[in-house]
Amino acid sequence: MDRQRVKFTFESEMVKEPIIYRLGQDFHIVTNIRRADVREKLGWVVLELDGEKEEIERGLQWVSSTGVRVDPVGGDVIAG
């Protein structure tokens, strides 16, 4: 089992989509929302994912393919 902390950022056209529900339903991943701020034009959700490493990777690839941005918690790691 693996555990990852990620941040999803939704643009306005994706705010209404049940991305986190589908991530839990379509992949063997347990999702646990820790903090979120969802507005009409932009939203973000910080959550913890539990599951097999490959399944989490597959799930995150799917999330990225929907247009939702996936980042590590705490923003960019790489710096100037």
Place this chain on the structure above:
Amino acid sequence: MPFVSGLKCRECSREYPAEALNVCDFCFGPLEVEYDYDTISEVISADRISKGPLSIWRYQDLLPASGENPVDIMAGYTPLLKAPNLGKRLGLNNLYIKNDSVNPSFSFKDRVVSVAATKAVEFGFETLACASTGNLACSVAAHAARAGIRSVVFIPSDLERGKVIGAAIYGPTMVAVDGTYDEVNRLCSEVGDNYPWAFVNINMRAYYAEGSKTLGYEVAEQLGWRLPEHVVVPSASGAMFTKIWKGFNELACLGLLDGVAAMSFGPDQNTVHHPAVTTRMHMAQAEGCSPIVTAWKEGQTQVKPVRPNSIAKSLAIGNPADGIYALRVINKSGGSGNTVPESDVVDGIKLLAETEGVFTETAGGVVISALKQLAESGAIKPDELTVAYITGNGLKTQEAVEGVVNPLMVKPTLSSFEEALSERTAIRR
């Protein structure tokens, strides 16, 4: 001993011991260092600071690592230059340049890394690591060399040669990652979670970021313990921007500024605002990566991540960790966000070099072009005391200004020289 009382979540205020942690276990918010300011106020004074070393460690009472045996390659205490020539061009009579390009590894990163490296050694880490597009890698490798510990630096595989050499010379394990920006970012985050290394901008982040406060302290000290009316600061993650503001407010609350009465820090040390701190904080970002300034211009409270596409690579942070906090500082200080067109970045570098003899990297070009915008718009009035922060050296981004090389080509004779000189002079006429 540092006067640190622990770490505190910036979002939910949960408290943690001063360990190698970067996010709150409960809400995943960022952790910030908490200080025992009551004790600090009993020992600190302008006189004590003035007797300290000529480096950031003169402010050791306000840093989260012990100044008794710091990993110090003499970062900080860089010149604050009065800039009359640039000021004349811009119509500013009271302009200063904080020239942080002359730090030991040629950028302000030495300030933050010196603190992070000192803390890493205190914690017993044997490896100092980072993911970087240039300046940070150089500084981490240099400080690890000084500390006698191993360093591992992750860089994008297409990084400019000058930056690669500038880091490699110190002997780090260098990992060149073949991937997109987001892939590099994700990999380094995973590595940080899986290896017992002191990653300066991951598990050392809370301590590391505090080093930037010294940019605020030094300007105040060099101005005779007073604050400027305006500062123009480049921004990537937004951390340095918020820490300069924090530094100004710490000095005010501790009663260290000339004619300013001390004040309690209250329950939230990181957002305290002393009414005597009236400096307007102006942020500068390049158009190709300006998520924080864009949010400010649109009146948003959130920062929308972007994919960076800018020649100012040291500012190319698309998803800035401290973006929302920096946004709040702009608003609280009555400052502004300024986007600089990519085409103006090199103009800014040249303008500073030609007027004041300071060769800065692309981030400095962004600052000078933003300063020009602020002067032209009247946001900064001619006689207002203004400081522009120059945070990196031009030798690191020479590719950006290669076009300036245009020598007179002559034969080794006086006649050839004079002919070429008269032609060039004629063209200039």
